[in-house]
Amino acid sequence: MSGFVYLDFIGVALFAASGALAASRKQMDIVGFIFLAVVTGVGGGTVRDLILDVPVFWVEMQTYLLVTAGAGVAVYFTAPLLESRYAWLLWLDAVALAAYAVFGAAKGFAITGSPMVAVAMGMLTGCFGGILRDVIAGEPTVLMRREIYVSATALGAVVMVAAALIGLPDPVAAVLGFAAAFGVRAGALAYG
Template structure:
């Protein structure tokens, strides 16, 4: 198995686990676990392939990805009660998935277009859309609305990988640097509460106030 294939499976598996953990927090049945695991695991990669025009998308070409999501969903269904803080585990697993998937998405974007800009955008999109979709379906507070750095971590990881690849570094080293950079930023944001400056001059008005 190639390094990029490993990162692809790892990203899918870890994001599937976060989807299943969200299902456990909502006390869904087994089908709900499988659905959220699959939607989260393949969501970001599906959007990436659709944007890049890679039709049929990756999990249609290789249904093993669906089986991985199903297996992870089933395992979490029978074991999630053993975890003391499922939300804490969810956000840290999400950080791991984001780190792997931003590099995978950037690599696919670069291979498809040859554009570093597109590669970075694809890396960020691949790494974040699954988590956004998971939170939307599970009615959880969106990771995008958490104060800690999130999308920026994916952009940094994808940028580091893209720059390292362009400079001629071997793929394993470039991938490792991208994964480490993304996880260091996201993990630091979770552990230390790192944030970017927010907009504060004045809040938006309620829609009824502008009618």
């Protein structure tokens, strides 16, 4: 699974940034930014690890708390410079969900050996952080927008698992899964 670890950091950090942007849209204070960044960044992976019955990743490795809190602080100072915070939120969310879906599927596959559980884990992991962010911030959840969202997550997880099943090396499976998920979601955002 080591080939996927960069995807994990990307997914966690960018989900955190999208959470901080939601805090910005709600005019919260800096601790609110950090809180929503951390919850959005680590939420999906926390549920994944609880279900897989493995130690929760950010309790094991506290770098994740630093990365997500740091993303919250960084967005606090840069958000006022952005022209459209919601467009940024959606694009950060798009990269993050692609990364997170692939990493979640990889972790689920490594631990259970079941392709079906792996895909479910990828979808859950990819979608759950965004759901938490939107529910806490009181926005309609991003899943309810018309652009393809859950499907992109599902596709990324399926491509990753299929690539692993036919024996492609980890980094290749990671790149293919990521490209599939992000490509579909980006297309939907750009032309949807």
